[in-house]
Amino acid sequence: MKKYMAFFRLRFLMGLQYRAAALAGIVTQFFWGAMNILMYHAFYESDPSAFPMTMEATATYIWLQQALLMLFAAWMIEHEIFDDILSGNVAYTLCRPVSVYDMWFFRSMANRLSRAVLRCAPILLTAVFLPKGYGMSLPASWLHFALFLLTGVLGFLVTVAFFMLVYALTFYTISPNGLRILISSVVEFFAGAVIPLPFFPDRVREVFELLPFAAMQNVPLRVYSASMSGGEMTRAIALQVFWLITLVFAGKLLIGMALRRMSVQGG
Amino acid sequence: MKKIQNAAKLYLHYVSVNIRCAMQYKASLLLTIMGQLLVSFSTFLGIHFMFMRFHSVKGYSYQEVIACFAIVLLQFSIAEMFARGFDMFSGIVRKGEFDRVLLRPRGLILQVLGAKFEITRVGRMLQAIVIFLYAFSHGVVDWTAMRVLTLLIMLVSGALLFAALFLIYASLCFFTLEGLEFMNVLTDGGREYGKYPIDVYGKRLLQFSTYAVPYALVQYYPLQYLLGRSGNVLYMLCPLGVGIFLLAAYGLWRVGLRHYTSCGS
Numbered sequence: 001m002k003k004y005m006a007f008f009r010l011r012f013l014m015g016l017q018y019r020a021a022a023l024a025g026i027v028t029q030f031f032w033g034a035m036n037i038l039m040y041h042a043f044y045e046s047d048p049s050a051f052p053m054t055m056e057a058t059a060t061y062i063w064l065q066q067a068l069l070m071l072f073a074a075w076m077i078e079h080e081i082f083d084d085i086l087s088g089n090v091a092y093t094l095c096r097p098v099s100v101y102d103m104w105f106f107r108s109m110a111n112r113l114s115r116a117v118l119r120c121a122p123i124l125l126t127a128v129f130l131p132k133g134y135g136m137s138l139p140a141s142w143l144h145f146a147l148f149l150l151t152g153v154l155g156f157l158v159t160v161a162f163f164m165l166v167y168a169l170t171f172y173t174i175s176p177n178g179l180r181i182l183i184s185s186v187v188e189f190f191a192g193a194v195i196p197l198p199f200f201p202d203r204v205r206e207v208f209e210l211l212p213f214a215a216m217q218n219v220p221l222r223v224y225s226a227s228m229s230g231g232e233m234t235r236a237i238a239l240q241v242f243w244l245i246t247l248v249f250a251g252k253l254l255i256g257m258a259l260r261r262m263s264v265q266g267g
Numbered sequence: 268m269k270k271i272q273n274a275a276k277l278y279l280h281y282v283s284v285n286i287r288c289a290m291q292y293k294a295s296l297l298l299t300i301m302g303q304l305l306v307s308f309s310t311f312l313g314i315h316f317m318f319m320r321f322h323s324v325k326g327y328s329y330q331e332v333i334a335c336f337a338i339v340l341l342q343f344s345i346a347e348m349f350a351r352g353f354d355m356f357s358g359i360v361r362k363g364e365f366d367r368v369l370l371r372p373r374g375l376i377l378q379v380l381g382a383k384f385e386i387t388r389v390g391r392m393l394q395a396i397v398i399f400l401y402a403f404s405h406g407v408v409d410w411t412a413m414r415v416l417t418l419l420i421m422l423v424s425g426a427l428l429f430a431a432l433f434l435i436y437a438s439l440c441f442f443t444l445e446g447l448e449f450m451n452v453l454t455d456g457g458r459e460y461g462k463y464p465i466d467v468y469g470k471r472l473l474q475f476s477t478y479a480v481p482y483a484l485v486q487y488y489p490l491q492y493l494l495g496r497s498g499n500v501l502y503m504l505c506p507l508g509v510g511i512f513l514l515a516a517y518g519l520w521r522v523g524l525r526h527y528t529s530c531g532s
Binding site for chain 2: 021024025027028031032035038039041042043045046047050052177178179180181182185186188189194195199200201204
């Protein structure tokens with residue numbers, strides 16, 4: 001565990017170096033959030049009774065989503081891992097006395113976390129001071145905040161674990177580029193990144209909520225603004241734990257299988 | 268006249284080389300086209316599901332909104348297909364390839380445009396056309412010769428507007444070498460949020476996109492005429508204002524060009 005933590009620290013500090021990229025990211029995310037909120041306002045004005053969450057909860061959802069984008073974004077895939085697999089450099093990782101799965105898991109965590117840390121504060125701080133209905137509100141209670149942290153960590157781990165499956169699949173295909181765009185747009189849609197899951201018709205939402213994608217950003221963002229009831233929260237957390245265990249297990253299995261039949265040519 | 272013919276011939280040759288090149292990796296090409304299609308399809312589904320809950324937004328019906336979405340998607344895809352070379356310009360400058368471009372006795376813009384013809388956008392265009400036909404089969408537009416003309420003007424001017432934004436993005440590379448990521452807000456953001464008629468976002472945004480970056484000139488105003496919400500012919504002619512924006516973008520390109528110093532390698 002100690003070696004993975006050291007590796008995590010190294011990657012994390014490396015990620016913190018990209019400050020100019022973070023600044024551009026903050027501008028983009030801020031604009032994205034503002035436009036989304038203006039759009040939801042227009043829908044709210046045309047029919048407030050059809051709104052599944054309060055406007056404040058929706059605005060909070062959107063700002064949190066933009067601030068924590070890097071933790072959950074489906075397009076935040078490690079290019080280095082892809083390159084390692086395609087170029088055969090993965091052989092060096094195999095020589096080391098570490099598990100490939102754990103190593104990559106920690107690497108993804110560190111990269112996502114460092115980017116999120118750089119970006120979240122300015123966005124959240126500005127959003128808090130925006131007028132009500134446009135800005136971010138404080139959590140509904142301390143309990144909700146604690147649960148937000150718990151579900152946030154779980155959702156983050158589920159996201160990382162899911163993309164480990166994608167890396168594993170890369171061992172089996174030669175052209176991961178198309179696959180990558182395909183998977184990330186599917187994930188974004190089902191995870192509630194395009195529109196939050198409560199905005200879907202109830203029947204559709206009930207199915208979506210069972211999928212692993214709903215265990216990613218959907219749960220923490222909705223828990224924070226108290227747009228889930230107590231029963232729903234318990235069920236959502238149970239599903240998060242279930243998916244985390246399943247995905248990690250499946251990922252370890254797939255990578256294990258891939259490594260057994262892998263051959264690296266020359267070098 | 269001969270000169271233009273010659274340039275067109277050269278451009279077509281560039282295009283054919285690009286297509287043949289992409290065709291070498293058929294599976295990858297197909298997957299990329301599919302992926303591109305899915306990205307914009309999920310945006311469409313987002314609109315679709317929002318309208319299962321709400322029946323109108325700012326007085327626009329579902330069909331009117333998806334017609335708007337399809338038009339903007341088509342404008343953007345056309346621009347990306349032809350002007351993607353500008354989008355990849357930072358790479359050309361950084362690798363020193365621009366020196367080679369300067370040495371050739373041909374127009375610079377022609378060469379940069381020819382560097383990349385993005386065939387993978389056909390998936391998106393096809394999707395836009397299908398959505399378009401669906402919306403119009405529900406009688407959103409009361410077709411007249413003037414409205415057909417309006418639609419054509421919208422497509423051409425919209426594609427030119429996005430191409431102008433790509434050109435600005437490329438011109439800034441002369442100063443920074445790196446592509447400036449915040450420009451994505453203007454290009455991708457224009458496509459992503461152009462899915463709704465701009466007045467949905469409020470008055471101030473409408474003003475911004477009339478006078479600063481003229482999205483509204485190719486979307487909101489002509490759309491009013493197309494959908495029969497206004498009979499004012501001036502609305503139909505609004506897209507011509509993009510010409511000024513294009514000229515400004517070209518001016519920036521010329522300034523950048525004079526500023527260019529090779530970065531070697």
